[in-house]
């Protein structure tokens with residue numbers, strides 16, 4: 001399904017200071033560090049997503065931040081629809097703030113002109129994978145599908161934990177009251193949906209939330225390059 005990677009060496013540069021994500025208040029100003037992985041099976045090298053290089057909320061004017069179409073995000077949506085045909089819907093663009101009780105002005109407003117807490121959905125870095133049922137009323141089939149997708153993303157392959165998530169530039173997963181964050185060392189070897197941390201994230205039981213890093217959203221991590229789509233070819 002995937003061709004051999006022939007291009008390595010793309011440098012990822014942090015575009016802005018890291019900020020809290022959609023659901024927690026953790027602040028992180030970590031600078032990108034590149035991770036090079038030797039893929040023994042395919043006999044080639046892969047550049048995987050470094051994580052932690054970008055904010056989970058962004059600051060600025062609506063017309064600067066809100067971006068519906070980003071190449072990597074669109075490519076990943078197309079792929080997931082094909083790989084998991086039972087998915088009900090794939091969506092997630094919303095030009096809105098995060099909703100963070102206790103933080104002034106971060107009230108989930110849909111169209112402020114300026115905000116200090118844009119959602120990753122506004123920046124075009126988030127995908128909601130709708131697996132069925134309603135919010136807080138999931139179906140057993142939907143939960144099983146969500147578990148299957150998340151476990152596929154996090155499973156080890158060729159000796160590397162979180163194999164597809166890393167290659168696809170997925171930096172955060174919220175699913176069924178559980179969280180996974182690629183920046184956390186203790187999440188690096190969480191290899192299945194069942195093994196994810198309980199974090200009490202409400203309203204994520206009928207859809208899997210995926211946050212992409214900026215390189216992932218722009219199609220610059222190894223998975224997109226291997227598709228031969230030409231993204232990030234320079």
Ligand SMILES: [Zn+2]
Nearest residue numbers: 126127128209
């Ligand atoms: Zn979401």
